[in-house]
Amino acid sequence: MTTKRPMLLRCACRLTLGTGSLLLPRRERREWLAEWKAELHHVLGRPMEHGACLAFALGAWPDAFWIRKHAPRSTPDAPRLLAVVDSPLRCLAMLGGIGAMAAILALIIPTMRREIFPPAYRGPRDVVTISPVPALEGAAMQVSGREYLEWSAQSTRVLAQTAFYLPVAAQVRVGGQSEGWHIARATDGFAAMLGIRVAGDMVAACHRAGERAVILSRREWVRGFSGDPKVVGRVFEMSGHRAMVVGVAPSAASYLPAHPEAWTLETAKAMRRLSTDRFAWGYMLAQPLAGSHTTRIVFTSSDGMRTWLFLLPLSAMAENDLHTPRTDFVLALLLTCLVLPAILSVVLRTRLGTERVSFAVRVRGWLFLLAKGVLVLPLLFCGPLLLAHLAAGGTGSDYAVQFFSTWGGAVVSALWIVDDQRRRCPRCLRRLVCPARVGERSRSLLAFSGIELACAEGHGLMHVPDFPTSWFTHQRWFPLDASWRELFQTGN
């Protein structure tokens, strides 16, 4: 008698058996799977509930776990995920291959390619930030609304036009979803200064209708509006007001201080009122007169105080933008180098011990260690960048995700690289095999207590103590002469 079963149930049962079989040593896998498949065939043919069939298949997992737990440890073909790295050349080839795949994946995604190789600055060359400090210092570059009004009125001999924007927080509702944005309230000259084309009467019409005229940053246009080419005219809600998109800022605007997600173009009257607020601190932009190469101007106030103001080009900000994947990567590696000695001593406890090998062999070991470190770098760079790209929803990179995942990845990689090196024969650089427990921990003061590993080629034995003692501080290598070689080869 046969019972018809849904294809989904059959697939789920087979998948359960297939995944369970991966727990087994390879040589037992085929027979185990054949037995379970034959049993499943009968179960599926019986008049049983679907859930009971699936429960039967799930029983394969405890069975697989039991076999795995009781499989002899010395089985030569037991599953070893890292068996491929036994040979030093294969280890390097594997690291290189993984790194190359990560790099290719990162390079074929256009937004990531732009992150890795940012295009040259193509924004306006004559836009500068007026700052009371001579360096790109973020918040220190802010000026008050009152200062902006005074300075812009008295600098007409040097500056063709000025603009001001004030960063504020806003609650925005787009497409039924509410989220917090960092926006900036800007003077009406802001759009013209950055070369943003806005229909002449559009901003005025917004102001007449009591709406906010919004210029989206390029990143927000891609993220929130899916890069819609007809985004101009779209209406959404901003802090309880209607807001209309009147333009999209060029990518150069992303280098402006505070990195707003949008700018609202305010009326001159509203900005003047805002500028007299003593809490209103924002950023002042200017366009020097043609032919002017001034880098700083001096402003004398009515009470005779002289203030130096510095003109910092937007292009210089782009070139000095610290938040690039490469700088974050380098910073994460530097941080790893700082904390690594402490982590290595705590986690790995014992250090590398290669005193009983020749200088040339030791140099070869260090070169292998260095090669592993170099080959893991592409993966450390591209892997976190992919994660950061996914975290940002495909619109760029989440720098925090990239930095911390690079740092975490670098620490884990360094631990693996050093631990892998300690588990290799100093002579042939192959992974040591046949771990055997020697001694007892309670008698560590009387005799060696730890793990003994052997080189499969018969080059020697490595003794790794359970914990450092005054007489056995770190792992020791005991070389064997050629007379042992034959014995090891038969055992291998």
Place this chain on the structure above:
Amino acid sequence: MAGMATEAKLSHTAAMILQAVDAGFVYGFSIMEATGLPSGTVYPAMRRLERDGLIASRWEKQSIADAEGRPPRKYYKVTAEGKATLAAARKRYPLLARLTPVDEMERV
């Protein structure tokens, strides 16, 4: 000595499964049906019994399975050592005798 050690360790569940195999329930699912135990209990217990030499397994002939249009099954039978252990277990667990024999052995 090995037999004595195994005998001493035989749990009620293992004894039930051994009795079921001896009664003629010769493959995993039939043992499940006879004992009422789930697959996650029966199969690991059978592995343990086989490892201890109390039961032995063999694959059904491919020609028989092909004739019936199904995959070949793995059948189990109690070994001589298993029978001795089962005899001792029956004294300890008298209710084991309630598992009645079937004619499945005849088809193997």
